[in-house]
Amino acid sequence: MKPRTGAAVTLAGCGKTFADGTRALAPLDLSVAAGETLVLLGPSGCGKTTLLRIIAGLESPDAGGRVLFDGADVTALPIEKRNVGMVFQSYALFPNMNVRENVAYGLRVRGVGKAERSRLADEVLEMMRIDALAERRITQLSGGQRQRVALARALAVRPKAILLDEPMAALDAALREHLRGEIDALLRRLSITAVYVTHDQAEALALGDRIVVMREGEIAQVGTPREVYERPADAFVASFVGTTNRLEGTVRGGRFACAAGTMALDAPDMPKAALLFRPEAARLVLDPPAGLVLKVEQVQFQGARQKVTLCTPDSVRVVVETPPDLEIAPGMLMGLALDPNRFSLV
Template identity: 50%
Template sequence: MTATLPERPAAASSTTPVPEGATVAFRSVAKEYAGHRALTGFDLDLGAGELVALLGPSGCGKTTALRSLAGLEAVTSGTVSIDGRDVVGVPTHRRDVGMVFQAYSLFPHLTVQQNVEFGLRMRRVARAERARRAAEMLDLVGLGDLGTRYAHQVSGGQQQRVALARALVTRPRVLLLDEPLSALDAKVRVQLRDEIRRIQRELSITTLFVTHDQEEALAVADRVAVMRAGGIEQIGAPEELYATPATQFVAEFVGTSNRLRSEVVSGRVRLPGGEVPAVGACADGPVWAYVRPEDVVFAERGLAGTVEQVSFRGATVRSVVRTAGDVLITLDHRADRRRPVGDAVCLAITAQAVAVAAID
């Protein structure tokens, strides 16, 4: 379904409530399913008003962690705290959290306005107050003029905005987002991603965002936690994860890298064209060097190879070059630097420093 999101209003209503985000802490959380450990000693802190993304492959435990915070999964051991209060065993409706999932789960027999009001209705909020708060939330998500429509009368992107408004209208102090954009078209996904970040900052609401999309996580999060096999492999600011991956898994999972067999001598990595510093401490010896595509360029001399694939990507072109030993190297460059498939080329590495991992 292709959809164009409406222009958002210049400003939200002046009476829009601004929740104060809560702190969240997971401590040694484990979750077992029939002998399988989905979470293994999971530890994570979220500061008040912070947006943290859980990023990782399918089955790594990221959704289990979110559902444990929501109260939808009972943990096997450990504690989950909101503002210092352990909420293990506390029902979902008493945890002061709002949730948005991949499936919109809107009530088809209710209007957009009534869908947003539903949580307030369950809390026995007066009708006039329900209508006022729902209208404010719809204005905030840019759907103030669609309140009388039914779910099937609005686009997929608009339905997900309705789901977001419904989650926020109860004024939760923690917002949980589980793959909320994966069912949307690419353009709508980017637009709504940016809107979620705007709203999250405007309301200063603590947010846990689960995704397997690297670009999505790096674009919206204050910090990203890369998960693997039920635990966190590395957590840090997006720039930190991209530039200084702590492990081989993170280097290969976050972004695109060329993995080149190399050697470290006195903290410097020997690469075609010269030596560059290794990122972080690393013992001398054979290593895998991880070189980003933007740090490889066509050159007059250097590592020889043949262009095997060329992909137009809009602002840039991605080329894949086969070098000696059947090593494939990917580089991103401007369209005017494009070389045809089959062309003999030379490559140079321009990185100022590279991440490395010891070869087992």
């Protein structure tokens, strides 16, 4: 199939309050560039699915909210007129049709003739490498196969944007990791606009050009995977995306001070500060100089790396991953050195 680019999607002031008064989404602005893969990441109930359904046209935003595709207002258009492709969490494959009929369905309602739509459906099936399944009933497919058929069906209509609602939530971990790579390659090859909802941070980091971290109906941070991972905007983002260490203390005169010691950094004075960093953003140093000094509590050898749990004098635990060549034993005192630019101060 020919590569194509999708539409730019813009949300302006889109909030959602349901009929029973619960507020799922605070009014927010967001734009997705044409061809970009944007991941909406957050715990369940954070409003990410509601946001996706507003883009799709399955929910309408509260008064004043607007949805634009390539600058054209589509807020009043129902989903069937928006030309989006959607992959549902349950896949929503039609049990009364076989695989090919499912994939061709979007073309069928667009009035494409039977022979032509079968040919187009087969093309997409081939691209997804599931052409052998064309005649199967949906009930005869495995979870991973269903997932691919759902994706093929959404792509077959050449949508302006593809919207994926936790498409891998129903699959087991190993399959998820495998399909993650496939979906990533596919979305990049087609350079189609994609909005991907997930609560799995690994999926978000692997797939997103940008990640929107959401919490209780609001956007907590928007950024590239690297930004979100290494410089989380706040403690929530930090804790939701990967393992995070957190040291609390103060900043005075260009030095961060906590119970474990002090460390130089470039920041204005703060009476209360928290230093956030990832396990792999720090190094352990033998024979510690001044700086931050912690006591080793536990060492887990993991082959390529070892995971060291350390403890500050005020009993805060810090996890650091280091190369295994360092001989470390519980009880030792180690110096903690942070890579510049790989921590955040909040």
